[in-house]
Amino acid sequence: MKKTGAEILVQSLLAEGVDTIFGYPGGMVLPIYDALYDADLRHILTRHEQGAAHAADGYARASGKPGVCLATSGPGATNLVTGIANAYMDSIPMVAITGQVVTSLLGKDSFQEADITGITLPITKHNYLVKDVQDLAQTLREAFYIARTGRPGPVLIDIPRDVSGGTADYADPGPARLPGYSVNTKPDPEQVARAVRAIEESERPVIYAGGGVINGGAHEELLRLAEILLAPVATTLMGLGGFPGNHPLSVGMLGMHGSKYANYAVSECDLLIGVGVRFDDRVTSKLEAFAPGATIIHIDIDPAEIGKNVGVDIPVVGDVRNSLQKIIECLQPRLESRWRDKIQNWKKEYPIEFVENGRLKPQEVIKEMYNVTRGEVRVVTDVGQHQMWAAHYYTYHRPRTFITSGGLGTMGFGFPAALGVQVACPDETVLCITGDGSFQMNSQELATVVHYNLPVKIGIINNGYLGMVRQWQELFYNRRYSYVEITGPDFVKLAESYGAVGIRVSKKSEVREAMEEAMRVPGPVVIDFPIEREENVLPFVPPGEPINKMLG
Amino acid sequence: MRHTLAVLVENNPGVLARVAGLFSRRGFNIDSLAVGRTENPDVSRMTIVVEGDARVLEQVTKQLHKLVDVIKINDITADEYVDRELVLIKVNVGPAQRGEVMQIADVFRARIVDLGRKTLTLECTGNDGKINAFEESLRPYGIKELVRTGKIAMLRGFKYTGYHDNGTKEDN
Structure with a gap:
């Protein structure tokens, strides 16, 4: 049957099980938008192509299905770039579709041409x-197959307008x-x-679990392995939620902003079992001193x-779930472990903590968010101090409930990603924890959440600083605060001007009520939390130090 | 240590950019890279000479494998193989010195491919060492222009770097 390229595209997306795409129209995707006009596909119009890319990414992280974004040629395509890089660094399945100038104009520096x-x-x-x-049809089939199999990742398909507007026999x-x-x-x-032999011979095993556990759906196997070995489980930022954070064997996050007990456990273990991880520099810090006495299984x-x-x-090398199953089959459960007991003592001795002083503390805000939501919502963060506090003071019980930009560290990711998460999970509460700096990078998507009535709750941890950079300037540049003080709009009025609800909290005693109020509102809500301005993220491994040499 | 990789790739536009980009962004050092099509028009073959220890080579191979357009990689360094490179050298030689240069060409079994009033262009094939020696021998006469193809290589005997079209990627 003859179809246009654009119709083939829509047909192929439907055949891949796509129900929603995030996009922004333009000249070179006109044939595609014409086909979308009456297609059985939901299209979410964002206010910036970067928002579309992050939303597709968030959709994929929450659902496990490839996220799809669409933009026109040239600037539309280049605006996707940060979102694509972000998905690539965190191994997120995504298919990005871009329009391109007609084939006869390729390579001629044509209007809105970019070699995407x-x-x-x-x-x-x-x-x-x-x-x-x-x-086109074969390419789409391949693109989705590549994006979702093996180590997932983004795939881009660039479609010139005469290709989407051309016709072909479709089968x-x-x-x-x-x-x-x-x-x-x-x-x-x-x-x-x-x-298996190395595990049996080990006395002080530690499991180091990452995003691969979540991508590979291996959280149940991870839990079984930990319980069989009575081994502590340290997760990376990407691995949070892959192991229940309230489990006695959980030691939280490891690395630069890890817990002391996680970093001590890794430093003193005789066996390190890395599951779906990549030994990133934010985890290992000084490589030679990382798990120095350990046999390493990866x-x-x-x-x-x-x-x-x-x-x-x-x-x-293999699917993590399959691999863990094969290993678990051969293991006998351990009944006691002095190593576990030692770690329990470290947990009591070196808790992650902060000092209360009557002013509004970010840590208290996050803890209260946890109390009100009972850890049952999808948390999406931006990048910076608030991201680390969200990792430390909110406890994640299930996979895909903590969604964050780990590898690329993209400020501006959180809010549009939360929008995508809300589209993927319409019946769940989505809580975007962001900072005043990060939120201002993509706050235009307030128009999108209001338009589609996506009831995302946005908590802005507002210190009027680019806080993480300020923290580094405080610690390593003698408090020379160079261009880190950042002003912003009145976030309550900003929310209201878009038609969302805005709430400001200035005292600790108001946090709970504000959160409860936000949960009651059926639409999107922005809560501004003006916090203690110079609070630091602790513990902290200074760059280049071994992970057991921590500040705080 | 220097390794010689025989790499089969899909003959798609941009495949050279993918391979070259991978080497530069991951900081791998390419000594030479030669590429051309094979007996199968859909498949091109690259001969890549890369410098690095075992760990670097392992990364090079694995990262290359991740490129969807790369079908097969064979590190033939430890095997018996034939390798050849072709060089064209234009030297500043007037009629008086032609004889001398032609004698040198004879020694290296090189051929004269062009003769001008003041220049002589020679073609020579061989392995790296021979080509270098040939270049050094001509240097005193004044090399005006020199172009090398980069090394190509093939396993000796029955072994080969082939491509079976059964839809799977092979490892060596």
């Missing part, structure tokens, strides 16, 4: 420029045929056996992660 496949080469898992409408393209792409899901039995689906940053003793 060239630009996104290092930040996509793969990308395509489709020059023939006949190839389902069948399975993706990619001779250069294979996914190794089954771990090598020999490495599994070695891992379980990951991406073989290139093995040995990239640290030497690994036992590599287990």
